[in-house]
Amino acid sequence: xxxxxxxxxxxxxxxxxxxxxxxxxxxxxxxxxxxxxxxxxxxxxxxxxxxxxxxxxxxxxxxxxxxxxxxxxxxxxxxxxxxxxxxxxxxxxxxxxxxxxxxxxxxxxxxxxxxxxxxxxxxxxxxxxxxxxxxxxxxxxxxxxxxxxxxxxxxxxxxxxxxxxxxxxxxxxxxxxxxxxxxxxxxxxxxxxxxxxxxxxxxxxxxxxxxxxxxxxxxxxxxxxxxxxxxxxxxxxxxxxxxxxxxxxxxxxxxxxxxxxxxxxxxxxxxxxxxxxxxxxxxxxxxxxxxxxxxxxxxxxxxxxxxxxxxxxxxxxxxxxxxxxxxxxxxxxxxxxxxxxxxxxxxxxxxxxxxxxxxxxxxxxxxxxxxx
Numbered sequence: 001x002x003x004x005x006x007x008x009x010x011x012x013x014x015x016x017x018x019x020x021x022x023x024x025x026x027x028x029x030x031x032x033x034x035x036x037x038x039x040x041x042x043x044x045x046x047x048x049x050x051x052x053x054x055x056x057x058x059x060x061x062x063x064x065x066x067x068x069x070x071x072x073x074x075x076x077x078x079x080x081x082x083x084x085x086x087x088x089x090x091x092x093x094x095x096x097x098x099x100x101x102x103x104x105x106x107x108x109x110x111x112x113x114x115x116x117x118x119x120x121x122x123x124x125x126x127x128x129x130x131x132x133x134x135x136x137x138x139x140x141x142x143x144x145x146x147x148x149x150x151x152x153x154x155x156x157x158x159x160x161x162x163x164x165x166x167x168x169x170x171x172x173x174x175x176x177x178x179x180x181x182x183x184x185x186x187x188x189x190x191x192x193x194x195x196x197x198x199x200x201x202x203x204x205x206x207x208x209x210x211x212x213x214x215x216x217x218x219x220x221x222x223x224x225x226x227x228x229x230x231x232x233x234x235x236x237x238x239x240x241x242x243x244x245x246x247x248x249x250x251x252x253x254x255x256x257x258x259x260x261x262x263x264x265x266x267x268x269x270x271x272x273x274x275x276x277x278x279x280x281x282x283x284x285x286x287x288x289x290x291x292x293x294x295x296x297x298x299x300x301x302x303x304x305x306x307x308x309x310x311x312x313x314x315x316x317x318x319x320x321x322x323x324x325x326x327x328x329x330x331x332x333x334x335x336x337x338x339x340x341x342x343x344x345x346x347x348x349x350x351x352x353x354x355x356x357x358x359x360x361x362x363x364x365x366x367x368x369x370x371x372x
Contacts, residue, residue, distance in 0.1 A: 007362045010044030018353075021054065021345050022189045026325065027272055034058070042096045042183040048129075048157050050183050051341035055125050055348065068126070070159065075130025076151045076160065078138065082106060086135075088141045095333045096219035098139035099132075100212045104167060106131055107208035114206055116351045124207050132340050133157075136333040137164035150156050158182055161337070166325045172323055177279050183321055184272040184313065185335050187342030193224065197343050198356045201350040210347050211340065218336050221258070222255055227331040231256040231318040234295055243298040251306060254369040260303045269310040276316035283323040292319060 008014050023032040025178070031038035034053050041050050050058040058067055082105045086098055092181055107113055110127065112120040138148040139204045149167055151160040158179035162170045170178065188194075197214040218224035237246045250257055277296075284293050299301075303309045321331050 005362070011195075013175065016190065016195065016357075017209070017350075019346065019349060020057075021342070021349060022187050022211045024189045026268065029268055031188065031271055036368040038184065038187070039275055042180045042275060045183070046156075046158070047179050047341075051129060054187055054341045055122065070125035072129045072157065074149075075127045076134060077130075078148055078150055079106070079109065080209055081109075082135070083138065083142070083148060086139055089142075091143055091145070093143070093270040094219065095136075095139050095143065095329050096215060096224075098143065099135055099333050099336060100215040102135035102139065103132075103212050105217065106135070107206060110208065113208065116204065116207075118320040118348070118352075121344070121348045121351065122208055123343075125348075128207075128211070128340055128344065132337045133161040133164065136330065136337050137161065139333070140165065140327060140330055141251050162324065162326075164276075165327075165330060165334075168325075169253070170324075171281070177283060177320060178324055180275070180279060181317060181324075181325075182334075182338040184275060185317070185338035187339070187345070191223065192220075193336075193339065194343060194346050198350040200347050201347045202357045204351070204354065204356055208343065208348050211343060214339075215336055218332060224332040224335045226258045227314040227318045227321070227335060228311075228328050230314050231232070231322055231328050231331065233251050233258060234292070234299065235318070237295060237299075240291060240294050240298055243295050244302050247299060247302045248306070255302055257303060257309075259311055259318070260307070260309040263310065273311045273316045276313060276320055277311075280316055280319050282321070283320065289323060292322075 009051055020367065022038075022251055025032055032039060034057060035049070035220060036053070036059075041053070048069050049065060050066065051072075052058075056068075082102055085105045086102055089101060110124060112123050115121075134151075140146075141148055146368075149164045152169065154164055155163055155169065156175070159170055159175040161182075162174065162178045193214040196217040197210040200213040201210040221229055234243075237243050242272075262366060280296070284290050296316065300311050300315070303311075318331065320335070322328070326334065
């Protein structure tokens with residue numbers, strides 16, 4: 001068989017593109033972002049600085065940081081027509097469906113929509129980084145027949161995002177925790193949603209269309225939806241004593257346990273999960289929260305012992321969301337909002353070095369059938 005005809009289900013191990021944006025270096029347990037370690041970036045820089053690194057290719061100078069931040073915050077406006085569209089959606093719909101509808105609506109107002117130049121896609125990036133948190137937060141309020149919450153000009157980007165979700169001004173610790181959460185979700189090489197985005201972009205459609213496709217991908221429970229499933233799973237266990245029997249019963253029934261294992265991190269911890277576990281512990285202030293932390297650590301111990309599996313990011317990000325007061329149904333939309341910086345970077349890179357994706361198949365159907 002010709003090596004080029006080898007079939008690998010799920011494209012596992014197949015190199016589909018070249019990128020200068022990110023790389024999962026499992027040998028050194030590092031997530032490389034434009035040459036930097038993502039965990040170090042999350043510990044020392046804010047989300048918009050990392051977004052600049054992803055989209056522009058370099059860490060911003062103080063002047064560049066101020067300009068980039070001003071450009072993003074200048075687009076934190078709540079468009080009336082978009083709100084009207086979202087208020088006409090079915091109230092029992094998934095918030096990821098609200099998000100992709102909002103993105104499609106937003107596209108119709110972008111004067112640069114069909115311009116793939118570097119300058120135009122940067123302007124689109126600033127608009128999207130400003131608008132997506134508005135759509136995410138207010139989709140929740142619209143779905144639950146609540147008034148929209150507009151950003152507070154006294155708050156920074158991540159603090160405002162959290163404020164628009166919860167309706168209360170976050171503490172400094174909460175703002176910093178949410179910012180770190182956004183940063184660790186900002187980019188992760190070539191997961192399904194990023195691949196979907198660049199495949200769509202390779203047709204030279206608009207940037208919004210590629211992001212809508214990524215939104216549909218991220219909605220799936222095997223990708224972005226895993227964080228919601230993790231939190232519901234642990235809350236279903238109710239007490240520390242129920243964690244082990246609950247997990248053992250699921251394993252005996254050969255059911256999938258969300259939050260464990262990863263296509264790339266098969267024999268080592270996800271570095272992002274390690275950071276989120278630290279953050280989770282820092283946010284614990286009450287006996288009930290301490291009980292929740294012990295439930296999660298007990299679950300980690302059981303899965304390591306029984307299956308040799310490590311937690312992935314979703315396992316420990318879920319309780320961080322929870323302690324920040326974020327409704328569970330918003331976990332995946334926030335994942336997308338954070339990942340939008342990385343997605344935009346990949347789409348711009350695809351435009352710059354475009355080659356239309358057009359793979360072949362291994363045919364397993366019938367041949368040489370005859371008509372009667």
